[in-house]
Amino acid sequence: MSELVYLNGEFLPKENATISPNDRGFVFADGVYEVIKYYNGKPFRYEDHLARLKRSLNEVQIGFKNLAELEHIFHRLLNENNLAETQSGVYLQISRGANKRVHNFPAGITPTVYAFAFPMPSFTEKLEKGISVITREDIRWLRCDIKSVALLPNTMLYNQAVESGAGECILIRDGKVTEATxxxxxxxxxxxxxxHPLSNLILPGITRKVILEICGANNIPVEERAVSEKELFDVDELIIAGTGSEITPVIQVNNTPVGNKKPGEITRLLQHKFFEMV
Known part of the structure; x- marks a missing residue:
């Protein structure tokens, strides 16, 4: 059975979904995206994802207003692709639309809206045992708070992690940790x-927000400040967090072990509380 996707108001087989070569998402990476995880058919923090999407659209001035219809679209994609009773994800991308190649934002064009559902199981072994990471200079642009489809720097850096056998790449800007790829x-x-505090240098992560809520509810002190590159090699525990990563312990940075090279007590508590929620 062919995978069903959504494109510009239609549900159709993936092999029949086509966009114009003049689409600005293709030509300029002029678009934004979201990934929402569903646990047994129920979205996790849907309203937070929707609010972040709306903010990204506003920041880049893409005039997509039909946010209310997205939830129905996502549920249909999950159901028609037999993913409603599993851990699944929905990817949504909205570009400015197709137009002749001009560098300014053209008026009066219709956004291109594309969505698909896919299996998104937890990385159980990584959650249990932890991962190693590498560090690299943060070579991305200065508006990392926008969930832009312009991810070439991220993919270049993550590919270096994969080639070195690591599970992620932590980014360093001006001697401070920002986020990972x-x-x-x-x-x-x-x-x-x-x-790191929320700023133009990091994405306002949904899982990050959840972790800070868990800390508040469990009397775990929090400091929102940038960790220096030097400090990174002297922390007791280290975590990468995201919709796909969930709450993954980091046990080694470059060639230096984190703590005793095992997931720590606070990491385990955060994992436990997180999975209670989902």
Whole structure:
């Protein structure tokens, strides 16, 4: 059975879904996206994802207004692709639309809206045992708060992690940890969770937000500040967090072990509370 996708108001087989070569998402990476995880057919933090999508659209001035119809679209994609009773994800991409190649934002064009559903199981072994990561210079642009489809720097850096046998790449800008290529980064030192404050340099991660809520509910101190590159090699625990990563322990940075090279107590507590929620 062919995979069913959504494109510009239609549900159709994936092999029949086509866009114009003049689409600005293709020509300029002029678009934004979201990935929402569903646990047995129920979206996790749907309203948070929708609010972030709306913000990204506003920041890049894409005039897509039909946000209310998305939930129905996503559920139909899950149901028609037999994914409603599993851990699944829905990818949504909205580009500015097709137009002749001009560098300004053209008026009066219709956004291109594309969505598909896919299996998204938890990485159980990584959640249990943890992963190693590498560090690299943060070579991305200065509007990382927008969930843009312009991900070439992220993919280049993540590919370096894959080639070195690591599970992620943590990014360093001006001597400070920002985030990872597709995850938030949170450190634990002396019982305090530390993470970069929201700014133009990091994506406002949904899982990051959930972790901070869990910390507040469980009297775990939090510092929202940038961890220095030097500090990174002296933390007690380290976490990457995201829709796909969930709450994954980091046990080694480059060639340096984190703590005793095992997931720590606070990481385990956060995992436990997180999976209680989902």
């Amino acid at each position: 597709h995850s938030s980064v949170l450190a634990v030192k002396d019982g305090t969770v530390i993470t």
